[in-house]
Amino acid sequence: EAGVAQSPRYKIIEKRQSVAFWCNPISGHATLYWYQQILGQGPKLLIQFQNNGVVDDSQLPKDRFSAERLKGVDSTLKIQPAKLEDSAVYLCASSSPRGAEAEAFFGQGTRLTVV
Amino acid sequence: GDSVTQMEGPVTLSEEAFLTINCTYTATGYPSLFWYVQYPGEGLQLLLKATKADDKGSNKGFEATYRKETTSFHLEKGSVQVSDSAVYFCALIRNTGGFKTIFGAGTRLFVKA
Numbered sequence: 001e002a003g004v005a006q007s008p009r010y011k012i013i014e015k016r017q018s019v020a021f022w023c024n025p026i027s028g029h030a031t032l033y034w035y036q037q038i039l040g041q042g043p044k045l046l047i048q049f050q051n052n053g054v055v056d057d058s059q060l061p062k063d064r065f066s067a068e069r070l071k072g073v074d075s076t077l078k079i080q081p082a083k084l085e086d087s088a089v090y091l092c093a094s095s096s097p098r099g100a101e102a103e104a105f106f107g108q109g110t111r112l113t114v115v
Numbered sequence: 116g117d118s119v120t121q122m123e124g125p126v127t128l129s130e131e132a133f134l135t136i137n138c139t140y141t142a143t144g145y146p147s148l149f150w151y152v153q154y155p156g157e158g159l160q161l162l163l164k165a166t167k168a169d170d171k172g173s174n175k176g177f178e179a180t181y182r183k184e185t186t187s188f189h190l191e192k193g194s195v196q197v198s199d200s201a202v203y204f205c206a207l208i209r210n211t212g213g214f215k216t217i218f219g220a221g222t223r224l225f226v227k228a
Binding site: 004033040041042043044045048055056091093103104105106107108109 | 218
C-alpha cells in the first residue's frame, strides 16, 4: 500500500512570498490532516478534512493560510504571504476512522525555510 | 482542552539500558492513546497504541499501558539499541465529530554505543 505522498520535500522562500504544498493521502482515506511542526515541538494541527469538508480549522491562521481538498482526495496548503515564523515542517496525514482506532499515517513532510 | 504532556528531553542512555519516557494526558471521555516515533529525516510512524483502560500496546520491544487512574501512558523498553535513537511523541485521539489527534511536544532519545 502506497503511503502519504507530499511535495516538495524542501522549500526556501523569502518573507512575503507565497508557497504551496501538495499532499496525496492513502487511497480510500476519508480524513486528511495538515500539521505544522516547528523545530523542537510536537506537530500542531492546522486543518482537518473529512472528505472535502473542513472538520476543524480552529488553529489555522486564516489571514495567511488556506487549504483545500477538492474532490475529497488530494489537498493543497498555501501560505500567502509567508512570515519568518512560518519556518517549520508541514506534515500531511490521513486516516480511515474505524471506531477508536483512527491512527493517522504521515507523509515525510515539507520543510519550509522562510528567510 | 485536551492535552498531552511528555517528559522533557533529550534523554541520553547507553546501549542496553532501560528506557522510560513519561506521558500524561488530559481529556474528556476515553481517548485512544498512541506513541509515534520520528527517526532522523523521516515522517512520524505509529509505534504502538491502546484504545481502552488497562490495555497494553507493544511493538519492537517497546510497551505502554493505558492507566486511566493516573491518566498516563508511559513508554518503556527493557534494553535500548543505538537504532532506537529518535524523537518519540505521545498522542491521544478522541472523536469530537471528527477524529482529532493531539500530540505531546516530543522527547528526543539518544542511545550511545
